[in-house]
Each structure stands twice: as structure tokens, then as C-alpha cells.
Amino acid sequence: MKKKIALYIICGLTVMAACKKSDSFLDKRQTESLNEQVVFSDSAKTLQFLNDVYAYTGMDVYYFRYSYIKSPVGxxxxxxxxxxxxxISFYSEPQASLMTGASTARNYFTNNYWSTYYSKIRACNQYMKKVQGAPLSSEMKVRTAAEARYLRAFYYAQLVRSFGAVMLVGDTVFSELATPIEYKRNTFKECIDYIAQECDAVAQYLPSATEQLPQDYGRITSGMCYGLKARMLVYAASPLFNGGAITDDPxxxxxxxxxxxxxxQLWQRAANACKDVMNxxxxxxxxxxxxGARDGYSFWxxxxxxxxxxxxxxxMIGNNTNLEGAWFPISRGGSGWSTPTQNLVDAFGMRNGKRISDPASGYDPEHPYDNRDPRFYNSIIFNQARIYNNSTKKMDPINIYRTWQGQLTPDGLQTYKTKTGYYSRKMCNDSTGDYSSQSRVYPVIRYAEIILGYAEAMNELNGPTAEVYDMLYQIRERAGVDPGVDGRYGLSATLSKEDMRSIIRNEYEVEFAYEGHWYYDTRRWKTAEVTENIPMQGMMVTKEQDDSWSYEKITAMSAVFLAPKMYFAPIPFNEITKSAVLYQNPGW
Structure with missing residues (x-):
């Protein structure tokens, strides 16, 4: 029997905190500068080297990146x-400049993404080159080399989502070159095709999710390869990249x-890739x-x-209460750091599946939180929101949240209190009792994204077919939306392609709130100049003398999205100065 070696993936925050930031992605990182002979002559050190490469895969879903990766500009x-x-958060740089439109190529918040992701790509290449001489079984050499190859594709995908086309470096570990390199970006098409081809190529060397040993949970599987490929092909088919270029410059x-x-045909490729995952x-x-438990129990x-x-x-992350500590109000031991806006709250429909703007929805502005989509109750803390009683398995009518006037000032600027009248509870254990050791991991790619990606692609190809409707039914049924007497979960039987497109985008918005999707989705749909360039609203709640409530929408903050340039992050200024043929993104 071949010896099995389990690799436990952890965050490794102490290792990451020690990493010194470099000016160029060609520079070595601390963990990669260790004597290769020492690292790759020891099985534990070899696997720890790969473990460190995994550590940055959660950048978009991790709640506090300041402890995860230090930015060179704040x-x-x-x-x-x-x-x-x-x-709305309590902004410092560089995100403060982003929200006001004052960012430059010197201080954009993704500058650290560029250097970090390229350093991990370099580490992947280093691992694939050196692992063959490591004291691991042949099986483990093949599998872990495949993991490194997938991680390289994943980090390229992360770069492409922010910057558009980037430089593909192949298998070379650049520090070993004695001659200068041509520091130039490949085309966007070359980047997308490369990621898709790498995912296909490496999948054959990896186990499926069902074949994977329990102790290996979190390691790369063949399903992750197909999931990433599907994500990026949906991306490439989207309006920003598919006929909607923001520049005519050749x-x-x-x-x-x-x-x-x-x-x-880009939508067809995307649909096929999503279907492959489903199959x-x-x-x-x-x-x-x-x-009898809380609404939308499965979603929670x-x-x-x-x-x-x-x-x-x-x-993968160890047991923690990080989300609760960051997002809950002070009264529940949190810091109220991230406060959902009325913009997001209004995106959630009603329990009957209809938008609040639909006259048939039953929405009552005097009682704005009644009969909402159950995902709302499991994502947003609002005034008089109940707390789940873990003992009775029911929402507690006594333990409630209070966010009325006096806790939220008219200008919404009280430090460490909600700026909008809301707090986030998405992905949180918001029940009563002890949650000091919450066992969970964060979702980077989940199956709901594949279902919605398939629905989106098929609607763009063929309009709202029965198959497209079925994808929406699945998502809404799990969410806890009422099917209605017609079993359509609030969807009209006569939707146009444009109507269905709007509904699918809204499903993305509420299904993946606080999972790091909206920033990228509004860009790929080319809608950010509308959705991200409007006042960010809150809700002022007043308790009247008769103990009733009155609600008034307020402007909590005004954000700025400068189109078209902000559809892409700028290549960091320090990188642009290194090469005359490394072109900056349009508008920067």
C-alpha cells in the first residue's frame, strides 16, 4: 500500500505577516528565499512550502485583509x-481614495494583489521544478505538483479579474535568468485561454471531491479546476469583455x-464549462x-x-469568531466594522419571490422588514431583528437588535456604530449561547455560482427557456422563497431575455452578498457606472411615543465611480516604470 501524506491547509498568518513587500513581482519572497536544498530535502518543509502558496486564495472573501496582507500604501x-x-466601513487608505474616486496607479488598493499574486506564481513554478527531488512518494510528487499548477492558474485568474490581461510567465523561475526579460502583458484572450487550458490539463492528476480523503479536505481537487474554468469563461463572455471594450486603442x-x-460562442463555452461541473x-x-426553525435555515x-x-x-481557516467580532454590534461583542447599505437591503425581494418595487409583492414601507426573502434575515441585522435561540431552535422574540435613532446619528458618523442602521450577519453564527469556537471555512467557489453561471449563459444564448427557469427555482427553493400556487417562486411565466437577465443579476447580488462577488460582477456586467456611482443610503429608524416605528432613508455616503477607467484596476506605477512595453490600463 502506498504511503499517504496528508497536507493540512492553514492560514499561516504569522508567516504572511513576516513577508516583506517588494517593488517587483520578480523579487524573491521570504519563504521562497529559503535555501532550496534545505526545503526540498525534507518532506515536511516541502509540503509547508506548498502550504504557504495556498495561504492567499481567500483574499476576496477574507473580512480583514490588513492582518492578511499589508498594503504598500496603507x-x-x-x-x-x-x-x-x-x-460602508471605517475607511482608511487605500480604500478611502477608491470610494471617492481619488485613487491613482500609485495607491490603488489592488497594488498589493499584483505583487502578492505574482510572488505566489513564482513559488508555484519553483515548487513544480524542485519537488521532483524531494523525499516524497511518486504519487505525492505528481499530486502536489498538480496542486501547485492549479494554484498558479488560480492566481492568474485573480490578476485577470482585477487588471485584465497580465504577463504570463510560463514555467520559468525568473530570478535564475541571467538575461533581461521582455516585461510585457499578454492579451486578455491569451490569459483566459491559458487559465482554461491549465485547468483542463491539471484536473486529470487530482482526485475528485468524492475521492479525496477526509483529512485532505481543502486541498485542490479536479472539481476546483473545472469550477475555476467555468468562472473565468463566464467572465470572458460578459459584456465588459465580449464586445464592450472600453477603448478603441489598437x-x-x-x-x-x-x-x-x-x-x-463565448457564452456557449461558458455554459458548457458550467454544465461540466454540474455533470x-x-x-x-x-x-x-x-x-419550525429560522427562515432560510439551510442557507444560514x-x-x-x-x-x-x-x-x-x-x-481553510481554524475555528474562530472573526466574522462575529468584525461585523456584530458592540452590544454583541463586535466592532460594527462593516455596515450594509440600504442599497443592498433593497436588493432583497419578498418571501413570495417578487422585487419590492413590484406592486404585487406586498412590500409595505411602513413595515419594510416584514415577509422578506429569507436570505435577507440571514444576511442583514436590522432594527428589531431577532436572535436565533440555539437551545429552542427558534428565533427568540425577546432577544432583538436595536438600531433606532440615538444609536445612529443623522450624519451616520458615530465611530464603531452603524453608519446605515444595519449590521452584517452573513456567514455568522448569530445564535444565543457560546460561539467562541466556530468551526467553518469560507467559500471561494461554491456550487450556487455554477448554477447561476449556467442560467446566465443559457439566457444570453437562448432566452428564458424552461432550463433557465429551473436553475432559478433551485436557488430560490434552497433560499426558502415560497414556491407559490404556480410553483414558479415569484417568477412570471412570460419573462423576456432582458427581464430574466435582470433577475439573474439580482440573484447573484443577494445570494453572494458579503462573499466578494459584487465588486467583480458589476464590472464584468459593465453596470458599475450606475450601481457604484449613486448615493449609498441608510435607514434612520425612530421610535415613536406609541412604541411604533417610523423609517426615513438617509444618504450615508456618496461614492464615486469614474467610468470607464475604474472598470479595471491600474497596473501599479512602480511596475509600469520598469518597461516601455508594459502598457497601462485605459484612463490611468
Whole structure:
């Protein structure tokens, strides 16, 4: 029997905190500068080297990146949602400049992404080159080399999502070159095709999610490869990249779009990739119904279940109460750091599946939190929101949250108190009792994204077919939306392609709130100039003398999105100065 070696993936924050930031992605990192002979002559050190490469896969879902990676231009305290119209944080640089439109190529919040992701790409190449001489079994050499190869594709995908086309460095470890390199970006098409091809190539060397040993949970699987490929092909087919280029410059246009003209076949490729994941049979929407418990119990429990059938790629982290400490109000031991806006609150529909703007929805502005989509109750803390009683398995009518006037000032600027009248509870254990050791991981890619990606692609190809409707039914059924007497979960039987497109985008918005998607989605849809360039509202709640409530929307903050340039992050200034052929993104 071949010897099995388990690799436990951890965050490694102490290692990350020690990393010295460099000016160029070609520079060595601390963990990669260790004597290679020492590292790759010891099995434990070899695997720890790879473990450190895993450590940055959760950048978009991690709530406080300041302890995760130090920015060269300031502390990136906020979560990804706080860089959108969905949430307001207590901004410092560089995110403060982002929200006011004052960012430059010298201080954009993604500058640290560029250097960090390229350092990890270099580490992947280093590992693949050196692991063959390490004291590991042949099986483990093949598998871990495949993991490193996937991680390289993943970090390229992260770069492409922010910057558009980037430089593909192949298998070379650049520090070993004695001659200068041509520091130049590949085309966007080359980057997307490379990521897709790498995912296909490496999947054959990795186990599926169902074949993976229990102790290996969190390591790369073949399903992750297909999931990442699907994500990036949906990306490439989206309006920003598929016929919607933000520039006509013949040198810049290939860097920010897949082609100069709209190509429906990009949606077909995306649909096929999503269908491939669905056909694996390894993943499903997580359901764990508990009759009589909280609304949307399955949706809530999903994020508190460390290993589940929906997580395609989890970000591994030890037991913690990080989210609760960051997002809960002070009264519950939190800091109220990230406060959802009315913009996000209004995106959640009603329990009957209809938007609050629909006259048939039953929405009552005098009682704005009644009969809402159950995902609302499991994502947002609002005035008079109940707390789940873990003993009775019911929402407690006595233990409630209070956010009325006096706790929120008219200008919404009280330090460490909500700026909007709301707090986040997404992915949190918000029940009564002890939650000091919450066992969970964070979702990087989950199956719901694949379902919605398939629905989006098929709607763009064929309009709202029965298959597209079925994808939405699955998502809404798990969410706890009422099916209605017609079993359509609030969806009209006569939707147009444009209507269905709007509904699918809204499903993304509420399903993935606080999971790091909205920043990227509004850009790929080319809607950010509308959704991210409007006042960010809050709700002023007043308790009247008769103990009733009155509600008044307020402007908590005004954000600025400068189109078209902010559709892409700028290549860091320090990198642009290194090469005359490393072109900057349009507008920067």
C-alpha cells in the first residue's frame, strides 16, 4: 500500500505577516528565499512550502485583509463588499481614495494583489521544478505538483479579474535568468485561454471531491479546476469583455477584451464549462431543513458547516469568531466594522419571490422588514431583528437588535456604530449561547455560482427557456422563497431575455452578498457606472411615543465611480516604470 501524506491547509498568518513587500513581482519572497536544498530535502518543509502558496486564495472573501496582507500604501481594513455600494466601513487608505474616486496607479488598493499574486506564481513554478527531488512518494510528487499548477492558474485568474490581461510567465523561475526579460502583458484572450487550458490539463492528476480523503479536505481537487474554468469563461463572455471594450486603442483593446466584436460562442463555452461541473455529480446545493426553525435555515447553516456538498473551493481557516467580532454590534461583542447599505437591503425581494418595487409583492414601507426573502434575515441585522435561540431552535422574540435613532446619528458618523442602521450577519453564527469556537471555512467557489453561471449563459444564448427557469427555482427553493400556487417562486411565466437577465443579476447580488462577488460582477456586467456611482443610503429608524416605528432613508455616503477607467484596476506605477512595453490600463 502506498504511503499517504496528508497536507493540512492553514492560514499561516504569522508567516504572511513576516513577508516583506517588494517593488517587483520578480523579487524573491521570504519563504521562497529559503535555501532550496534545505526545503526540498525534507518532506515536511516541502509540503509547508506548498502550504504557504495556498495561504492567499481567500483574499476576496477574507473580512480583514490588513492582518492578511499589508498594503504598500496603507492598511486595507475593509472586506471586499466595503469597496462597493453594498457596505460602508471605517475607511482608511487605500480604500478611502477608491470610494471617492481619488485613487491613482500609485495607491490603488489592488497594488498589493499584483505583487502578492505574482510572488505566489513564482513559488508555484519553483515548487513544480524542485519537488521532483524531494523525499516524497511518486504519487505525492505528481499530486502536489498538480496542486501547485492549479494554484498558479488560480492566481492568474485573480490578476485577470482585477487588471485584465497580465504577463504570463510560463514555467520559468525568473530570478535564475541571467538575461533581461521582455516585461510585457499578454492579451486578455491569451490569459483566459491559458487559465482554461491549465485547468483542463491539471484536473486529470487530482482526485475528485468524492475521492479525496477526509483529512485532505481543502486541498485542490479536479472539481476546483473545472469550477475555476467555468468562472473565468463566464467572465470572458460578459459584456465588459465580449464586445464592450472600453477603448478603441489598437494596443490597449486586446488587453481589456476577449475580442473586438460580440461573440455568442463565448457564452456557449461558458455554459458548457458550467454544465461540466454540474455533470460531475460531486456538488449540490446544501440543504439541511429544520422544520419550525429560522427562515432560510439551510442557507444560514451552509456557512456554518465546515465541510459540505456545496463548497467547491473552500478557504481553510481554524475555528474562530472573526466574522462575529468584525461585523456584530458592540452590544454583541463586535466592532460594527462593516455596515450594509440600504442599497443592498433593497436588493432583497419578498418571501413570495417578487422585487419590492413590484406592486404585487406586498412590500409595505411602513413595515419594510416584514415577509422578506429569507436570505435577507440571514444576511442583514436590522432594527428589531431577532436572535436565533440555539437551545429552542427558534428565533427568540425577546432577544432583538436595536438600531433606532440615538444609536445612529443623522450624519451616520458615530465611530464603531452603524453608519446605515444595519449590521452584517452573513456567514455568522448569530445564535444565543457560546460561539467562541466556530468551526467553518469560507467559500471561494461554491456550487450556487455554477448554477447561476449556467442560467446566465443559457439566457444570453437562448432566452428564458424552461432550463433557465429551473436553475432559478433551485436557488430560490434552497433560499426558502415560497414556491407559490404556480410553483414558479415569484417568477412570471412570460419573462423576456432582458427581464430574466435582470433577475439573474439580482440573484447573484443577494445570494453572494458579503462573499466578494459584487465588486467583480458589476464590472464584468459593465453596470458599475450606475450601481457604484449613486448615493449609498441608510435607514434612520425612530421610535415613536406609541412604541411604533417610523423609517426615513438617509444618504450615508456618496461614492464615486469614474467610468470607464475604474472598470479595471491600474497596473501599479512602480511596475509600469520598469518597461516601455508594459502598457497601462485605459484612463490611468
Amino acid at each position: 492598511n486595507d481594513y475593509s472586506c471586499m463588499e466595503d469597496k462597493t455600494s453594498h457596505s 494596443e490597449l483593446q486586446p488587453l481589456v477584451s476577449y475580442g473586438s466584436n460580440y461573440d455568442p 460531475l455529480g460531486d456538488y449540490h446545493l446544501y440543504t439541511n431543513d429544520l422544520p 447553516k451552509l456557512f456554518l458547516t465546515r465541510k459540505n456538498v456545496e463548497y467547491i473551493q473552500p478557504f
